[in-house]
Amino acid sequence: MDSLATPLEVVARPQLDLELRGIRKRYGDFTAVDDVSLQVAKGQFVCLLGPSGCGKTTTLRCVAGLEEPDDGGILIGGKEVTKDPPWQRDIAMMFQDFALFPHMTVARQVGFGLEMLKKPKAEIARRVQEVLKAFEISPLADRKPGSLSGGQRQRVALARAMITEPRILLLDEPIGALDYSLRETVMLELKMLQQRTGISFIWVTHDQNEAFSLGDLVVVMNHAKIEQQGTAEEILQRPATAFVAGFVQGNNVFHGRITGTSPDALQVETSAGRFYLPRPVRCTPMLGDAVSFSVRAERITDSLSDRHANRLSARCTAVEYFGSVRRHIFERPDGQVLKYDQFGAYAARIAPGQTVQLGWLVEETVLHTGAVA
């Protein structure tokens, strides 16, 4: 076995489908993936989420064996594969453009992976029939990709990827090319398929709705690094960094300095005023430290009581109605913009132009404590 570039001992952990140990990939002077570590449990649905260019696809290509990392190690099913070619890894890959072969029939296309593995012809024919049936594309068996709709092409690409029953399916923006109207149905189907087959999915997307509704584990990347990984709820409710808080929908992010500490609270001075935060358990910020924190738009209220220690006044500049929520946008003279969401079924109370006192509880304020794995 090749030794890993990291000094870590290789310990087989068969319960993990995938383990990345500090992988790094450079193109000349540019680092596309920087010290990325990740553990994917058996049958997990993992979404790599982040803005364009943050390194999601490069990470996926390293797992696939299409790129070789400069440092770090990759284990699939407990076996080190860092230098193995793609076909020796227990994976399959599906791309955004589906990468179908234009001159091949659907049936041949779907069986291609088994042909490459030199399986007997009779076995290939039987498996192709089964898989075409499972993906409800049997009537398309003799058609070529050019005559298929986007949704049909997507099914063919998926059937082709899954026929070899890989341990891990790598999907790069797999529904990015589909109409919006189709996406929700396809997402639900894919989630059910993933759960039924127990194959781990590593799904790259820049769409947070996709990531949060599908992923058992969501990995947020920025500038080649992992900023935070966790469940959708952990990331939405406890963003670890100002980047994550700003990237996911619905957070108000503040920057300031610590001006007071007590055993259970921190006092932070910002351009929008003084605010109070629960003192974190795992780190001890010091007086004068620069910090950032956030509060979610639905945690804010304009019905204030003595309990709302965090308050500010701001002018409403816009109200947007989304059905389930009514979002108010506020601005302050110091430039701080604030989002305040009300349950959409409630009657409108605030109109653009009004200046309103807003507040939230100390315990609803989240201090960003840095990258969290």
Ligand SMILES: Nc1ncnc2c1ncn2[C@@H]1O[C@H](COP(=O)(O)OP(=O)(O)OP(=O)(O)O)[C@@H](O)[C@H]1O
């Ligand atoms: N072969 C290459 N040579 C040079 N730079 C590259 C190469 N491949 C990727 N990069 C750069 O590495 C960075 C990360 O690219 P990557 O495709 O992994 O990002 P991404 O997060 O998947 O973005 P997107 O969502 O736009 O696909 C980008 O700045 C990209 O230009």
